[in-house]
Amino acid sequence: MASMRIALWVLGLIAAAALGFYAYMGGFHTVTVTKGRIGPVEFVYAPHRGSYAKFNETWGAFMPKWQEAGLGTCLTMGVYLDLPGTPEEKLRSLIGCRIDGWDEAQRQAARAKFPTLIIPESEAVLSSFPFRNVLSFFYAPTRVYPVINAELAARGVKPSIGIEQYGSFDAIEEISFAVPVISDRAPYQPLYDVFAH
Known part of the structure; x- marks a missing residue:
């Protein structure tokens, strides 16, 4: 007993x-979504192909180069190009630092050292989720994207790309999510072209 x-x-x-x-x-x-706008977003990027679980390898290669360039705080973000259900080995994404809030001289300095892309302005479904630790990078999307996708489905829109913004790695408080309300992927072709070769 x-x-x-x-x-x-x-x-x-x-x-x-x-x-x-x-x-x-x-x-x-409680995950909530709002209608808003995203962009234009200019960001320095590094491409990642394959499992999101291996993001640390891409970040690990990118961040030392960023720090060596002496460009200041990296406002980290990720852009996800493929729909749910895509085979893991074919997943395409871009990680990097947002720079459109910088002044022109700073942006020019970043462009001189890294490739950049611009996500055009569009209407978007927005949400956020608290950040606690590295597990949040994997847990938060499982909570947020189903709610965002349900909102898009109600509007008859197929998801195009997913944009996640984290801010400075040293002070992340939440992950911000944005999915453009547009099924046409043509405006985002430059992002896909990164993986053309």
């Missing part, structure tokens, strides 16, 4: 810890 009580006590502790971690990660956060 004593061993049964101990087992129940341990199970209770595990359940409480799991529930606490779930809450900490934003498990009880």
Whole structure:
């Protein structure tokens, strides 16, 4: 009987810890979406092909170059080009630093050292999710994109690209999400052209 009580006590502790971690990660956060606008967004980029779980490799190669260039704080972001269900090895995405808020001299300095792209202005469905730790990069999208996609489906729009903005890696408080309300991918062709070769 004593061993049964101990087992129940341990199970209770595990359940409480799991529930606490779930809450900490934003498990009880209500995802809301709003209609707004995104862009134009200019960003320095590095391409990534394949599993999002290997983003750390692309970031690990990109960030030292950014720091060596001495361009200041990187306002980090990611652009996701493929629809859900795309085979993992064919996934295409771009990571990098947003620079359109900089003055022209700063932007020119960035353009001289890195390739840049511009996401044109458009209407978009917007949302956000709290950031807690590196797991948030994987957990937040599983909560947010289903809500965004449901909103787009209600409008008869197929998702085009997904834009996530994180801000400075040293001070991330939330992840901002934006999906343009446009099914036509033509305006984003320059992003796809990065992977043409």
